[in-house]
Amino acid sequence: MRYNLSFFLSFFCVLAYTQNNYTNELEEIVLKGNFSPTLNSGYSTETISDSILKSTYQSFGNLLQNTSNLYFKQNGNGMVSSISLRGTGASRTGVYWNGIAINSSLNGQTDFNTLFANGFDNVVIRRGGGSVLLGSGAIGGAINLSDEILFNSERDGNILFGFGSYTTGNTQLTGRISTDKLYAKISFGAFGSKNDYPYLGTNLNNENGELKNYNFNGVFAFKLNEQNTINFYTTIFDSDRNTSRTLTALSKAKLLDFNSRFLLDWKYLGNRYTSSFKMAYLYEKNTYFFNREQAEFSESLSKKFIGKYDMTYFLNKKILFNAGAQIDNIKGKGTNIEKAVQNDFTSYLLFHHEPISKVNYNVSIRKGFSNQYEIPFIFAVDFNAELSTNLNLKGNFATNYRLPTINDLYWEPGGNPDLVPETSSTVELGLLYTKAIFEFNLTTFLIKSNNLIQWQPVSTDIWHPLNIQNVKNYGLELSVLLHKKINTHIIDFKIQYDYVTAIDQGLSKQLIYVPNHKANSIFNYKFKSWGFSYNLQYTGKVYITTSNTQSLNAYTLSNISINRSFFKNKLQLSFQVNNLFDEKYQSVAYRPMPNRNFNLNIHLII
Amino acid sequence: MKTLKPIVTLFFALFLLNSCSDDNNENTDPPISGDYKDGYFVTNEGPFQNGSGTITFVGNDGTVEQSIYKKVNGDDLGNIVQSMVLNDDRAYIVVNNSHKVVVVDRYTMEKIDVIKGDNVNNPRYFVIFKNVGYLSNWGDPNDPSDDFIAMIDLVTNEVINTIPVGEGPENMVVSNATLFVNLEGGYSQNNKVISIDLGSNEVKTITIVGEVPNSSSVDFLGAVWVLCGGNPSWTGNETAGRLYKISDSDVSYFEFELEDHPEHLTYGNGRLYYNLNGKVYEMTLSDNDLPTENMNGFDGYYYALKYNDDKLYATDAKDFASEGDLKVFDISSAKLLETITTGIIPGDIDFQQTQ
Numbered sequence: 001m002r003y004n005l006s007f008f009l010s011f012f013c014v015l016a017y018t019q020n021n022y023t024n025e026l027e028e029i030v031l032k033g034n035f036s037p038t039l040n041s042g043y044s045t046e047t048i049s050d051s052i053l054k055s056t057y058q059s060f061g062n063l064l065q066n067t068s069n070l071y072f073k074q075n076g077n078g079m080v081s082s083i084s085l086r087g088t089g090a091s092r093t094g095v096y097w098n099g100i101a102i103n104s105s106l107n108g109q110t111d112f113n114t115l116f117a118n119g120f121d122n123v124v125i126r127r128g129g130g131s132v133l134l135g136s137g138a139i140g141g142a143i144n145l146s147d148e149i150l151f152n153s154e155r156d157g158n159i160l161f162g163f164g165s166y167t168t169g170n171t172q173l174t175g176r177i178s179t180d181k182l183y184a185k186i187s188f189g190a191f192g193s194k195n196d197y198p199y200l201g202t203n204l205n206n207e208n209g210e211l212k213n214y215n216f217n218g219v220f221a222f223k224l225n226e227q228n229t230i231n232f233y234t235t236i237f238d239s240d241r242n243t244s245r246t247l248t249a250l251s252k253a254k255l256l257d258f259n260s261r262f263l264l265d266w267k268y269l270g271n272r273y274t275s276s277f278k279m280a281y282l283y284e285k286n287t288y289f290f291n292r293e294q295a296e297f298s299e300s301l302s303k304k305f306i307g308k309y310d311m312t313y314f315l316n317k318k319i320l321f322n323a324g325a326q327i328d329n330i331k332g333k334g335t336n337i338e339k340a341v342q343n344d345f346t347s348y349l350l351f352h353h354e355p356i357s358k359v360n361y362n363v364s365i366r367k368g369f370s371n372q373y374e375i376p377f378i379f380a381v382d383f384n385a386e387l388s389t390n391l392n393l394k395g396n397f398a399t400n401y402r403l404p405t406i407n408d409l410y411w412e413p414g415g416n417p418d419l420v421p422e423t424s425s426t427v428e429l430g431l432l433y434t435k436a437i438f439e440f441n442l443t444t445f446l447i448k449s450n451n452l453i454q455w456q457p458v459s460t461d462i463w464h465p466l467n468i469q470n471v472k473n474y475g476l477e478l479s480v481l482l483h484k485k486i487n488t489h490i491i492d493f494k495i496q497y498d499y500v501t502a503i504d505q506g507l508s509k510q511l512i513y514v515p516n517h518k519a520n521s522i523f524n525y526k527f528k529s530w531g532f533s534y535n536l537q538y539t540g541k542v543y544i545t546t547s548n549t550q551s552l553n554a555y556t557l558s559n560i561s562i563n564r565s566f567f568k569n570k571l572q573l574s575f576q577v578n579n580l581f582d583e584k585y586q587s588v589a590y591r592p593m594p595n596r597n598f599n600l601n602i603h604l605i606i
Numbered sequence: 607m608k609t610l611k612p613i614v615t616l617f618f619a620l621f622l623l624n625s626c627s628d629d630n631n632e633n634t635d636p637p638i639s640g641d642y643k644d645g646y647f648v649t650n651e652g653p654f655q656n657g658s659g660t661i662t663f664v665g666n667d668g669t670v671e672q673s674i675y676k677k678v679n680g681d682d683l684g685n686i687v688q689s690m691v692l693n694d695d696r697a698y699i700v701v702n703n704s705h706k707v708v709v710v711d712r713y714t715m716e717k718i719d720v721i722k723g724d725n726v727n728n729p730r731y732f733v734i735f736k737n738v739g740y741l742s743n744w745g746d747p748n749d750p751s752d753d754f755i756a757m758i759d760l761v762t763n764e765v766i767n768t769i770p771v772g773e774g775p776e777n778m779v780v781s782n783a784t785l786f787v788n789l790e791g792g793y794s795q796n797n798k799v800i801s802i803d804l805g806s807n808e809v810k811t812i813t814i815v816g817e818v819p820n821s822s823s824v825d826f827l828g829a830v831w832v833l834c835g836g837n838p839s840w841t842g843n844e845t846a847g848r849l850y851k852i853s854d855s856d857v858s859y860f861e862f863e864l865e866d867h868p869e870h871l872t873y874g875n876g877r878l879y880y881n882l883n884g885k886v887y888e889m890t891l892s893d894n895d896l897p898t899e900n901m902n903g904f905d906g907y908y909y910a911l912k913y914n915d916d917k918l919y920a921t922d923a924k925d926f927a928s929e930g931d932l933k934v935f936d937i938s939s940a941k942l943l944e945t946i947t948t949g950i951i952p953g954d955i956d957f958q959q960t961q
Contacts, residue, residue: 246656249685249703296748413840457926458907461838512927544653545950547928590656590685 022314026274029312029322030267033099033276034133035124035144039322039350041360042382042396043130044430044443044477048123050148055563055572055603057162057170057191060145061112066535066559068125069479069496069520072112073513076244076591078195078211080255081112086127086445087473087502087514088140089452092402092424094130096144098233100263100280101135105302105330105342108137108405114239114257118160118172119187119217121148127477128445129426131400132348132366132380135326139400139424139447140473147233149183149221157606164599166206168193172215183221190214199247199592200584206244206592208251213239227270233263242292246590254292258285275311282306300334302406322350322364332406340410344370344403358386372409373420376401395429404465408453414464422467424449439481447473471511475500492524509548513588515540517554529566531574535559544589555585572603642674643713646914647956648921648932649690649699650949652683659687659701660949661715664932670946675699675708678715683708689954691732691739693760697956698739700729707732707741709763718763725756725765733778733785735804737761740785742775744792755787757807769807771800781824784810786852788819788832795837799830799852813857816848821880823873825891829853833871833880836862847882849896860896874913881908886918888937903940906933912955917943921952 029036037045048067056063061081064070073090074081082090091108094101095115103110117123123145130138158174172189195209216236223229239257263280285301310324325347332340346368354360361383368375382396404419430443451467458464475498482493497519502511510516517540525532537557544550558581563574575598582596645665652659660673660683675683684704691698697712706722707729721741728744737760745752750773757767774792778785783805789798799813799822816834823831829851836847847862849871862868868882878889884907885900909923909930918935930952934943 246685248658248682249656250705290748291746294746294748413838457923462840545928546925549929588656589653590658 022272022317025320026269026272026312026314030269030274030276032124033310034324035096035099035126035142038320038352039133039362040126040130040382041352041362041384042394043126043128043428044394044432044441045127046125048117048125050121053117053120053123054158054160054174055574056576056601057116057118057160057172057189059113060115060117063117064112064123064125064143065537066520067522069477069498069518070125071498071515071518071539072587074113074587074591074593076206076209076588077197077594078113078193078209078241079244079591082109083112083143084514085140086447086475087500087511088424088447088449089511091405092137092139092422092449094134094136094138094142096134096142097235097261098146098263098265099144100261100278100282100306100308101137102259102261102282103137104284104405105282105304106284106286106300106332106334106337106406108402108408111257113241114213114237114259115145116172116189116191116213116215116237117145118189119174119215119235120145122146127443128396128428129380129398129400129424129447131402131424132364132378132398133350135346136401136403136421139402139426139449147185147217147219149219149229149231151178151180151183151221151223153179157604159604159606160601162599162601164193165597166193166195166197166594168195168599181223183219183223185217185219187217188215195244197594197597200582200595202247202592204245204247206594208242208253209244211239211241213237213241227268229267229269231263231265231267233265234261236260244591247592248590252291252293254289256285256287256289259283272314273311275309278306278308278310280304280306280308298335300332300337300407302330302332304331305329318354320352322352324348330406332410336412337406337410337415338412340406342370342372342403342406342409344368344372344375346375360384370403372417373404375403376421376423378423390433390435392432392434393430394432395427397427398425400424400426402453404453408465411465414455414458414462416465419453419465420451420467422449422452437482437484439479441479441481442476443478444476445474447471449473468506470505471502472505473500473502488528490524490526493522495519495521504546507546509546510543512544512546513542515542515554529564529569531561531563531565533561533563539587552586552589555583556581557583557585570605572601572605574601574603575599576601641713642715645669646958647690647692647697648946648948648952649687649954649956650930651686651688651702651951651953653950654686654926656685657950658682658684659951661687661690661699662932662946662948662952664946672947672949674715675710675717679710679717687953688729689731690956691734692956692958693734696760698732698734700732700741702729705729707739707758721758721763721765723765725754725768727752729756730776731778733780734760735780735783735785738766738804740778740802742771742778742787744774747793750792750794753789753792755785755802767807769802769809771809772796772798772812775800776820777822779822779824779830780804781828781830782854786822786830786832788822790819791817795841797834799832799850813850813852815850815857816859816861817845818867819850820869821871823871823878825873825878826876827853827891829891831871831873831878833868835867835869836864838867839865849878849880862896870908870911872911872913872918875916877913879911879913879918881906881911881920886911886920901940903942904935909951910953910955912957913937914955914957919955921948921955923951923953926951 085093095110127141155177160172162170170191174187176185192212218234221231237259243253266277268275282304287299289297308326312322328344330342348366350364365379378399380398384394402422428445433440449471452469454469479496484491502514519538523534561576565572648662663671684701686702688700688702699708709719730742739758741756755769772789774790776790777788785802787800789796797817801810817837818835832850834848836845846864847868849860870881886904908920910921922931932946
């Protein structure tokens with residue numbers, strides 16, 4: 001569902017003021033940190049509900065593609081999958097875990113097939129440039145995966161089993177327990193598939209596509225008193241994938257990914273003051289076997305320590321200040337990385353003001369220092385204005401950066417220690433119209449990026465990254481939501497359409513693997529214990545050569561699902577058909593995607 | 607013309623999976639029975655990780671035609687088209703990562719046969735001597751001990767014998783009924799030239815040369831010239847490039863500066879040509895020293911360089927993710943005659959077989 005959170009924010013503000021204290025906003029800020037709507041009033045955000053996360057088992061990439069209108073470039077089903085939000089590259093979309101940036105320290109990207117969202121409670125997609133509050137790389141937008149903590153003295157358990165085509169099986173077990181002082185959640189998942197789908201129109205199949213993975217999430221929280229809580233989060237992901245053949249070549253390769261992440265967060269919630277002190281440790285390792293039958297491999301790993309302090313202070317009802325400081329210490333190592341250390345210190349300051357009723361704005365700045373490069377001074381301004389009870393106008397202008405990563409700086413051969421941060425200016429304006437059962441959202445944006453890091457051949461066997469590319473992106477995003485309830489019939493309908501142009505300024509050509517057109521629609525119908533859902537997706541043509549001479553065809557996918565719940569929702573069965581019309585399509589050239597396939601999920605809630 | 611391991615891992619590390627192909631330009635036209643008799647060919651490796659290589663035809667009348675194999679046969683040639691050899695009315699196209707050699711009619715491009723199987727494994731180059739094809743194979747690129755030369759009967763198109771060699775057999779030349787194989791090293795660095803008697807098909811000599819013998823040519827007297835790039839600096843054991851001359855009686859060499867790693871040796875009309883640091887150099891067979899002056903107007907970091915009929919043909923792979931260029935230089939006038947758009951990563955240029 002897409003909400004304009006600022007709309008709710010203004011609602012909350014009114015509520016807060018009538019209560020004559022700051023509790024609601026403070027709680028929201030403490031809960032959502034730098035993704036908090038108050039601090040992001042001029043940005044559009046979209047939330048994916050926990051019921052969707054918990055009832056289907058799929059990689060985070062597939063989930064986002066099916067429920068939201070995001071574009072992923074997938075190297076075959078289950079293989080490396082990277083996002084392009086607003087036509088920016090995969091390393092220019094920030095991915096966060098409970099507010100901590102988790103894009104790879106090595107290449108700056110996130111492989112969305114190495115994240116499974118079932119164990120989480122909440123996903124927020126925040127579009128638009130956000131480096132000032134969120135740090136390096138949040139240029140096209142940012143996605144936050146988070147765990148929810150409730151001291152409500154309840155306990156529950158979720159058991160999910162799934163079976164599907166191509167010998168696919170999965171399970172996720174989640175248990176939560178809480179008192180008024182303690183909260184604990186443990187979630188464990190496993191997934192495996194032979195993934196040997198046929199390549200439509202050929203006599204080949206997806207050879208060497210087997211994959212399996214395990215995920216573990218743990219949350220432990222202690223409420224020391226009304227003001228102080230200490231939260232501990234951990235997530236571990238272990239994946240073993242063979243890498244699929246292509247239409248023209250077999251593969252014997254295999255890729256192992258291991259991620260473990262730990263976060264300790266001490267939150268303080270006062271009367272007009274709130275703070276959060278975070279310490280995080282992120283470990284990532286990937287191992288690539290050219291031939292899985294042999295012992296030889298190459299690997300890269302990084303260890304990242306983050307220390308972060310963030311505070312918010314309400315000067316009065318109309319004005320608040322938010323400030324933070326963060327240190328990042330990253331160490332990299334690997335077959336092609338001798339010894340790599342990156343030390344960054346950054347700090348930011350935000351001023352939030354509501355000068356007149358129903359209008360508010362933020363002004364924010366960020367500056368940092370590093371042992372490697374000069375981190376630029378950046379700033380942002382955003383606003384939200386409630387023009388009438390139904391109509392909201394929001395907008396923002398921001399400068400942003402992306403810091404070079406370990407591979408860019410230290411890869412041997414070729415890495416370039418003289419790289420400087422990439423810079424981008426982003427601007428957007430959006431309108432939101434809401435009326436009873438109807439919501440309409442229209443946003444236009446422009447991104448100008450300079451000094452983008454690009455790996456270029458300097459000889460036949462050495463490539464070298466340079467701050468060389470300038471890109472201009474612009475486009476519009478449209479979404480319409482309908483929600484209608486007639487007696488026991490509930491209908492939800494959502495349609496989203498994105499238009500994106502991303503032009504390499506040197507070549508005057510569209511970037512490869514950025515579709516101009518992308519659309520998604522979901523129709524949900526519920527009647528008593530029955531549910532029916534139809535998802536239709538369209539992905540436009542993408543260029544696959546930088547000269548724009550060759551392209552991949554557009555494709556349209558239909559997915560349907562039927563579900564029924566039993567025993568007062570304690571048992572839910574859902575049956576899904578993906579790629580209903582057997583569309584022959586490729587996300588990446590020469591790597592066909594699956595034909596029509598089925599899966600069945602059994603979800604038990606205890 | 608080789609895809610070194612660091613590049614493989616780099617691409618993997620960067621997720622640079624931006625491959626490119628003409629897969630979806632669905633070609634519904636009936637195959638054109640084009641006449642490829644008068645002209646020459648450029649083989650294009652195709653996008654690095656996935657996709658298909660292609661062949662560009664350049665007619666003597668100036669026409670240029672792309673993807674001619676697919677046009678004629680309707681299907682993709684395969685992943686990483688490494689090299690090609692013309693022989694009478696046949697052409698042999700070596701497709702590295704699809705582990706095959708495609709045999710076509712040299713005039714029409716119609717597919718005749720495909721040579722593949724266990725004895726075609728990471729094939730690199732193909733030379734022909736008396737109706738037998740010799741195909742260099744890396745085998746498993748991580749296994750230094752399974753490299754071999756496959757002997758192919760050109761009547762049956764079957765592998766009739768394999769000759770084990772050291773790591774990374776690459777370019778080959780024939781002189782005096784002897785096959786000279788550069789052991790370039792594949793994903794690592796080797797430093798040998800192996801000679802095989804083409805009567806007995808047995809290894810005659812193994813000559814230690816400089817590191818990374820990357821190209822070779824035979825002069826009009828039958829001497830074999832081998833250009834060694836030397837170990838690149840990233841190996842941590844950088845060595846200078848060398849130019850070897852191997853004749854019946856003698857092995858001698860010229861040494862480059864330590865940081866100089868030349869490549870693309872080609873021979874014609876009594877002169878040797880090579881590419882170094884973005885320049886092209888020329889020397890005569892009797893020169894006592896390496897040239898210090900580069901050829902004016904020939905500059906470029908080329909992906910392939912070949913002499914033919916008083917012209918130098920040089921390819922530029924550009925960003926490796928779009929069409930490359932072929933530049934044709936007239937040697938005597940030092941003029942760029944034309945620049946021809948090729949397919950993606952143009953790696954080999956093939957003229958009428960002179961064997």
